[in-house]
Amino acid sequence: MTSLIEDPLLWILLGVLVTAILAVLRARRTNMALRRQSAELRANRDGLDAERLRLHAQYESLRAEHERALAEVRAAAESETKDVLRAWMRTLQVLADEQQRSISDLARLKYGNDPKILADFMTIDHTNSQFGRRAQGIAALCGGWLGRRESAASVYDVARSAQGRIRHFDRVRIHSQVNVAVTSTAVEPVAVVLAELLDNATNYSAPGTPVEINIQSVPTGVCLIIDDAGLGISQEEKDRAAALLNTQGPVSITSLGSPPRVGFAVAGVLAARYGFKVSVDSVSPYGGVRAVILLPESLLTHEVPQPQPAEITTHDFDGPESASYAAPGPSPVTIVGKTAGGLPKRRRAVAVVPQPEPSVSDAPEPEQSSEVTASRLGAFARGTFLGRDTSITEGSQEQ
Amino acid sequence: MSGPGEDALVSSELVRSYVITGGRQLPDDDELSLHTLVTLAPDRQMPLSAGPEVRAIWELCSGGYLAVVEVAAHLGLPVGVARLLLTDLAEQGHLLRRAAPPRAKPQERAVIEKVLHGLLKAL
Numbered sequence: 001m002t003s004l005i006e007d008p009l010l011w012i013l014l015g016v017l018v019t020a021i022l023a024v025l026r027a028r029r030t031n032m033a034l035r036r037q038s039a040e041l042r043a044n045r046d047g048l049d050a051e052r053l054r055l056h057a058q059y060e061s062l063r064a065e066h067e068r069a070l071a072e073v074r075a076a077a078e079s080e081t082k083d084v085l086r087a088w089m090r091t092l093q094v095l096a097d098e099q100q101r102s103i104s105d106l107a108r109l110k111y112g113n114d115p116k117i118l119a120d121f122m123t124i125d126h127t128n129s130q131f132g133r134r135a136q137g138i139a140a141l142c143g144g145w146l147g148r149r150e151s152a153a154s155v156y157d158v159a160r161s162a163q164g165r166i167r168h169f170d171r172v173r174i175h176s177q178v179n180v181a182v183t184s185t186a187v188e189p190v191a192v193v194l195a196e197l198l199d200n201a202t203n204y205s206a207p208g209t210p211v212e213i214n215i216q217s218v219p220t221g222v223c224l225i226i227d228d229a230g231l232g233i234s235q236e237e238k239d240r241a242a243a244l245l246n247t248q249g250p251v252s253i254t255s256l257g258s259p260p261r262v263g264f265a266v267a268g269v270l271a272a273r274y275g276f277k278v279s280v281d282s283v284s285p286y287g288g289v290r291a292v293i294l295l296p297e298s299l300l301t302h303e304v305p306q307p308q309p310a311e312i313t314t315h316d317f318d319g320p321e322s323a324s325y326a327a328p329g330p331s332p333v334t335i336v337g338k339t340a341g342g343l344p345k346r347r348r349a350v351a352v353v354p355q356p357e358p359s360v361s362d363a364p365e366p367e368q369s370s371e372v373t374a375s376r377l378g379a380f381a382r383g384t385f386l387g388r389d390t391s392i393t394e395g396s397q398e399q
Numbered sequence: 400m401s402g403p404g405e406d407a408l409v410s411s412e413l414v415r416s417y418v419i420t421g422g423r424q425l426p427d428d429d430e431l432s433l434h435t436l437v438t439l440a441p442d443r444q445m446p447l448s449a450g451p452e453v454r455a456i457w458e459l460c461s462g463g464y465l466a467v468v469e470v471a472a473h474l475g476l477p478v479g480v481a482r483l484l485l486t487d488l489a490e491q492g493h494l495l496r497r498a499a500p501p502r503a504k505p506q507e508r509a510v511i512e513k514v515l516h517g518l519l520k521a522l
């Protein structure tokens with residue numbers, strides 16, 4: 001035993017053991033400390049993570065709020081711009097309409113007999129019609145109105161009106177098999193939409209090729225089919241057109257590009273507002289685009305307005321030529337003093353085959369007996385009629 | 400958006416005259432002067448392609464002779480436009496025309512005065 005105690009190996013072993021125990025203890029302590037530190041760090045990290053999430057959420061909400069505010073400002077700006085544009089366009093629309101009226105009146109009452117001046121007037125009128133249509137298009141996009149007509153107009157006349165509002169109107173052919181009229185409020189919108197489609201059709205097809213309008217009756221109303229002989233449009237274009245044509249709300253005028261392509265946008269806005277349908281998704285028999293306007297019964301009336309003999313109004317066009325528009329010669333109507341204003345408002349039957357009797361009752365001659373008046377007027381009427389008859393060149397008339 | 404009440408009346412003519420002529424050149428007034436009388440030839444069938452204006456002319460001229468200027472006034476069209484439509488019809492043989500009655504030749508004042516005196520005495 002003593003020897004064992006005295007064995008240095010034992011002491012060495014003991015020493016090693018103690019050192020080992022001490023080392024383990026130290027390691028354990030270090031380990032504990034590290035764990036503690038790790039836990040602390042983890043907690044710290046979680047806290048920071050939460051903070052990060054909170055900040056992120058805050059950022060998101062701020063950004064959303066910003067976007068909303070921006071959209072609001074944009075909408076307000078757009079709406080204000082539209083208000084201003086609408087007001088401006090209104091004055092332009094009124095002026096264009098006024099100018100068209102002046103051109104018509106001058107052409108009709110003052111310069112109608114001169115083919116050269118009349119042709120110049122038509123050029124001006126044509127440009128003015130296109131200008132008016134542009135103003136109407138912008139007005140429509142800005143939520144404005146196009147103006148209403150006093151009376152309904154036949155679909156054929158609405159189509160001809162649209163035809164007159166585009167540059168290459170002479171390429172348009174209209175085939176109508178219906179005898180239906182468009183209600184007075186829908187005349188302008190339908191004409192403007194058709195004009196926009198015709199404008200597209202003529203601009204995106206070869207110069208000189210015809211553009212056809214076929215007007216057909218369908219069970220739900222009337223179809224106006226516009227066919228061009230162009231190259232057609234890409235799927236992308238079709239999608240863009242379909243999106244614009246089926247819009248139900250206002251259209252952003254700043255999204256139409258520069259120069260703005262307003263055609264389909266105008267068509268879409270007006271179709272939505274007046275309740276008709278426009279589509280451009282089919283192919284025309286000539287390989288180009290087929291656009292279709294479908295007018296429902298609610299926009300149609302079967303009371304086709306009869307072409308009214310124009311109301312002859314007196315105007316201040318007192319040029320030297322206006323005299324030549326008076327009665328072309330002695331006629332029974334002028335004799336009984338039935339002319340109104342500048343132009344003779346003669347009844348055809350009276351002017352061509354004078355009937356003495358009705359003229360008598362219409363002619364107040366207080367100082368003479370009606371018999372005398374009748375015989376004189378009758379003689380005069382027969383005289384003028386015979387005067388016309390003697391120079392007869394073709395055929396003969398039995399008197 | 401403005402209300403429907405604000406919708407103003409558009410009063411210009413719906414169909415413009417250059418559409419009616421199809422952008423064609425207008426004829427001179429040599430053939431059909433303002434006072435030339437026109438009427439429908441007997442037993443003619445209206446062309447199927449006739450537009451509203453031609454139909455109106457057809458109706459107007461079927462009753463007898465009417466001056467070109469009167470046709471234009473009844474249609475509410477400039478004379479030049481009516482003349483083009485009438486020229487078309489004449490070329491298709493639908494229309495008869497003849498010159499306006501010649502203007503009375505100016506007589507000597509003395510003769511006219513004598514006639515006037517004679518008439519006044521007769522009354």
